[in-house]
Amino acid sequence: MALATFWFILTAVLWTGFFVLEGFDLGVGLLHTVVARDEPGRRAAINTIGPLWDGNEVWLIVAVAAMFAAFPGWYATSFSAYYLVTVLVLIGLIVRGVSFEFRGKLASSRWRHLWDTTLTAGSLLVPFFLGVFLGGMLHGIPIGQDQEFSGTFADLFSGYAVFTGLTLVLLCLLHGATFLALRTTGALRGRARLLARRIAPVTALAVLAFLPWTHSTAGKGVLPSIMQLIAVLLVLAAAWLVTTGHEGWAFAATTVTIATTVLSVFVDLYPRLLVSSTNPAYDITVGNAASGNYALKVMSVVAIVLVPVVLAYQGWTYHVFRRRVSAEQFADETAGAPE
Amino acid sequence: MSQLDLARLQFAMTSIYHFLFVPVTIGLGFLTALLQTAWHRTGLADHLRLTRFFGTLLLINVAVGVVTGLVQEFQFGMDWSAYSRTVGDVFGAPLAMEGLAAFFLESTFLGLWVFGWDRLPKRVHLATIWAVALGGALSAAFIMAANSWMQHPVGYTVNATTGRPQLNDVWKLFTSPVFLRGYLHVLLASVVTGAVVMLAVSAWQLRKGRSPLVFHASARLSLLVLVPTLLVAMLVGSELGVTEGKYQPMKIAGAEAQWTTCQPCSFSLFQVGGGNDDRTPTKIIEIPHLLSLLATNHWNGKVLGLDQVQSQYQAQFGQGNYVPNIFIQYWAMRVMAYLAVVVLLVGLWGLWLLLRKRLSSARAFQWAATWLVILPFLMNTAGWLLTESGRQPWIVQGIQLTRNGVSPSITTTTVAISILVFLLLYAALAVVEIVLMARYARRDPEPAPTPEAPLPSLTY
Numbered sequence: 001m002a003l004a005t006f007w008f009i010l011t012a013v014l015w016t017g018f019f020v021l022e023g024f025d026l027g028v029g030l031l032h033t034v035v036a037r038d039e040p041g042r043r044a045a046i047n048t049i050g051p052l053w054d055g056n057e058v059w060l061i062v063a064v065a066a067m068f069a070a071f072p073g074w075y076a077t078s079f080s081a082y083y084l085v086t087v088l089v090l091i092g093l094i095v096r097g098v099s100f101e102f103r104g105k106l107a108s109s110r111w112r113h114l115w116d117t118t119l120t121a122g123s124l125l126v127p128f129f130l131g132v133f134l135g136g137m138l139h140g141i142p143i144g145q146d147q148e149f150s151g152t153f154a155d156l157f158s159g160y161a162v163f164t165g166l167t168l169v170l171l172c173l174l175h176g177a178t179f180l181a182l183r184t185t186g187a188l189r190g191r192a193r194l195l196a197r198r199i200a201p202v203t204a205l206a207v208l209a210f211l212p213w214t215h216s217t218a219g220k221g222v223l224p225s226i227m228q229l230i231a232v233l234l235v236l237a238a239a240w241l242v243t244t245g246h247e248g249w250a251f252a253a254t255t256v257t258i259a260t261t262v263l264s265v266f267v268d269l270y271p272r273l274l275v276s277s278t279n280p281a282y283d284i285t286v287g288n289a290a291s292g293n294y295a296l297k298v299m300s301v302v303a304i305v306l307v308p309v310v311l312a313y314q315g316w317t318y319h320v321f322r323r324r325v326s327a328e329q330f331a332d333e334t335a336g337a338p339e
Numbered sequence: 340m341s342q343l344d345l346a347r348l349q350f351a352m353t354s355i356y357h358f359l360f361v362p363v364t365i366g367l368g369f370l371t372a373l374l375q376t377a378w379h380r381t382g383l384a385d386h387l388r389l390t391r392f393f394g395t396l397l398l399i400n401v402a403v404g405v406v407t408g409l410v411q412e413f414q415f416g417m418d419w420s421a422y423s424r425t426v427g428d429v430f431g432a433p434l435a436m437e438g439l440a441a442f443f444l445e446s447t448f449l450g451l452w453v454f455g456w457d458r459l460p461k462r463v464h465l466a467t468i469w470a471v472a473l474g475g476a477l478s479a480a481f482i483m484a485a486n487s488w489m490q491h492p493v494g495y496t497v498n499a500t501t502g503r504p505q506l507n508d509v510w511k512l513f514t515s516p517v518f519l520r521g522y523l524h525v526l527l528a529s530v531v532t533g534a535v536v537m538l539a540v541s542a543w544q545l546r547k548g549r550s551p552l553v554f555h556a557s558a559r560l561s562l563l564v565l566v567p568t569l570l571v572a573m574l575v576g577s578e579l580g581v582t583e584g585k586y587q588p589m590k591i592a593g594a595e596a597q598w599t600t601c602q603p604c605s606f607s608l609f610q611v612g613g614g615n616d617d618r619t620p621t622k623i624i625e626i627p628h629l630l631s632l633l634a635t636n637h638w639n640g641k642v643l644g645l646d647q648v649q650s651q652y653q654a655q656f657g658q659g660n661y662v663p664n665i666f667i668q669y670w671a672m673r674v675m676a677y678l679a680v681v682v683l684l685v686g687l688w689g690l691w692l693l694l695r696k697r698l699s700s701a702r703a704f705q706w707a708a709t710w711l712v713i714l715p716f717l718m719n720t721a722g723w724l725l726t727e728s729g730r731q732p733w734i735v736q737g738i739q740l741t742r743n744g745v746s747p748s749i750t751t752t753t754v755a756i757s758i759l760v761f762l763l764l765y766a767a768l769a770v771v772e773i774v775l776m777a778r779y780a781r782r783d784p785e786p787a788p789t790p791e792a793p794l795p796s797l798t799y
Contacts, residue, residue, distance in 0.1 A: 061412060072423055080748050105778075115380070229791075291428040320459065
């Protein structure tokens with residue numbers, strides 16, 4: 001296998017890993033004020049992802065760094081084309097990241113309300129605009145012969161790209177609700193289950209529409225691939241499993257759904273990286289955007305050695321924090337602020 | 340302003356802001372790990388209280404450091420697509436390695452440390468804070484390898500078809516003298532920054548006298564770390580100056596506003612006037628031979644003047660102006676060096692008080708040490724201005740000019756919008772950060788824990 005293809009697969013896996021892992025903590029960010037109306041409940045909801053979200057986010061950082069290192073042309077064209085979209089994603093990541101840390105630092109309900117709002121808003125901006133970005137890769141944007149973007153901001157918002165964003169937001173919501181049901185107790189768990197049950201049918205419909213649209217956008221007809229069939233079946237299974245109280249299995253099902261949905265975009269994209277809507281000859285591809293063989297080889301060695309190590313210690317983290325979190329734990333605490 | 344000016348402004352602004360937080364993260368991370376190690380060995384409740392006290396300050400700071408780092412990663416593609424496309428083959432590799440080797444480590448173990456107090460065995464929990472500190476230091480190594488390559492490109496060949504640099508020896512990136520000295524200097528400067536923050540907080544607390552014994556211990560630790568680290572940082576910094584002078588003679592000549600070649604060369608303490616359009620500033624107090632010594636390590640060393648390097652570069656690279664901003668070079672160097680001397684003197688004062696066992700009662704010192712906290716941030720900023728502004732007009736020395744690295748497809752309006760957005764967002768974050776840091780720094784440390792009760796996570 002050519003090294004460039006290996007790096008395409010690795011980049012796709014990193015993006016997928018990001019949505020699988022950060023997907024549920026984005027969902028929890030979106031739902032934490034819905035699932036719990038009082039402070040102890042919200043603290044509990046946030047604490048289910050407290051130890052995990054930062055490590056999850058690194059998957060995106062590494063995915064983008066992999067694009068830069070392995071396909072400089074892809075990285076350069078995409079982020080200059082998606083300039084303002086990227087600014088929106090960054091705003092989301094920034095306000096979200098500091099919300100976790102700042103929220104509990106002052107004992108004032110206005111203060112907490114502010115960071116609850118930024119946490120929710122950030123958790124919406126990130127999956128939606130990253131979805132627009134991913135969908136646009138496949139749908140195509142105006143790219144000229146010089147591999148530079150030649151369109152306007154509006155060109156980035158094709159119907160398919162916007163729908164990719166919506167689908168990802170819905171997937172994050174379902175994934176997050178299922179995760180909350182899996183990781184909390186008592187009333188919180190009940191509400192999370194109820195939320196998951198309500199979100200599941202909408203998400204299933206979105207996935208059901210998204211996959212054939214993806215296929216036809218890629219010019220491959222509308223019949224779904226096996227991977228896409230799995231995505232659809234499991235999103236339906238997740239809805240049923242969470243209702244019957246099999247939260248662990250439901251979470252496994254949403255995990256596979258989100259993974260197969262994101263991966264199917266990359267599968268349909270290959271060997272292209274960024275489609276040019278101007279002329280197929282100007283597509284940015286694995287062939288014309290890859291770094292030299294030496295750079296790819298060095299990074300492959302690093303990745304092959306380190307990825308298993310990272311998976312091992314991240315896996316261990318999930319094991320350490322496997323216990324359910326209950327609202328009662330936070331009932332008699334103030335926000336832990338000074339004085 | 341042109342799109343190029345705005346893109347440069349944005350990069351300068353976001354990098355300087357980001358680098359206010361990075362050194363505190365690295366330095367305070369290392370010091371917090373030391374405190375926890377002390378607790379692990381002595382079992383003293385005060386050491387635990389200090390670990391959690393400074394750990395909380397570390398976390399407030401890490402939050403902003405991490406999110407502003409994200410902006411840096413995307414900005415190369417957004418504003419500097421021509422640069423990214425040209426040098427991604429070489430420059431991207433250390434960035435990808437940073438993510439895989441350092442950033443995963445730092446972020447994952449930070450979560451384990453914050454939430455793992457009652458979940459992990461003590462020894463394992465101690466290891467997690469060391470993993471965080473190690474992750475931060477490793478992260479800086481990869482970033483410095485990438486940056487050093489921009490100062491002194493090595494380990495590449497130019498592809499005959501594309502005309503772009505291609506990596507051909509990755510070890511050269513990590514063994515280049517600019518990298519080795521630059522990285523060590525940044526790492527030491529970070530520890531100095533962390534130590535000054537710890538010293539300032541401890542000094543304030545000592546002045547208020549609420550938990551004198553606890554904060555005497557942290558003041559002592561910070562002083563013992565600060566003084567030797569700063570001394571070594573100064574030595575490494577001057578070595579770095581010599582090394583950079585060899586590969587980027589403009590940078591060093593600019594730092595003295597030296598237009599003509601000299602041998603031996605003197606160093607001026609101040610100058611009035613001066614800049615790219617004023618070649619005859621009034622130099623005040625010139626110290627003979629000092630520039631020769633600083634720039635070449637020799638008493639009578641020769642320093643090439645800006646004019647000579649300019650004509651040499653014109654012959655080599657064609658017409659153009661290769662002189663960086665002299666005002667920035669001259670003053671950035673002095674701000675960094677002079678403030679370092681001030682920090683060193685205050686540090687020595689503290690050590691002397693410590694020896695005479697008068698640290699807890701020395702009001703004047705406690706006041707000075709509290710305000711000292713501003714200086715490392717000015718020094719770090721000045722250091723980066725010296726390094727990065729001194730590289731101009733090159734984005735990669737000798738390979739690509741900054742003006743050729745900017746994204747061709749973006750408009751001035753686009754960059755202006757994003758500058759405005761980040762300006763507002765960063766200003767808001769600065770206010771919150773300062774309020775929270777000040778509030779938590781002035782708080783009493785947690786009461787000593789009862790023996791068998793589990794330790795909760797840090798506030799979240």
